[in-house]
Amino acid sequence: xxxxxxxxxxxxxxxAEYDKDIPRVQEHLRKFERAxxxxxxxxxxxxxxxxxxxxxxxxxxxxLTVWSEVADDAARRIAEEQxxxx
Numbered sequence: 001x002x003x004x005x006x007x008x009x010x011x012x013x014x015x016a017e018y019d020k021d022i023p024r025v026q027e028h029l030r031k032f033e034r035a036x037x038x039x040x041x042x043x044x045x046x047x048x049x050x051x052x053x054x055x056x057x058x059x060x061x062x063x064l065t066v067w068s069e070v071a072d073d074a075a076r077r078i079a080e081e082q083x084x085x086x
Contacts, residue, residue: 031062
């Protein structure tokens with residue numbers, strides 16, 4: 001058995017069951033990408049704290065639970081981009 005965490009829930013699962021959860025994982029990723037993209041479009045190059053707050057608001061809008069470390073890393077990546085980068 002293995003542990004699986006999606007959307008803040010942790011479950012014991014049989015690895016043979018992973019395939020049925022792929023659509024759920026893909027939807028979680030789509031929500032993350034939408035939130036990241038919106039913040040990236042409006043906050044590129046801004047201070048990390050400002051970006052992190054905007055990300056947390058977008059994650060909440062998307063009904064996502066995201067680890068603090070993931071939000072921090074995403075905020076740093078957006079902050080490091082130059083305004084004229086695509």
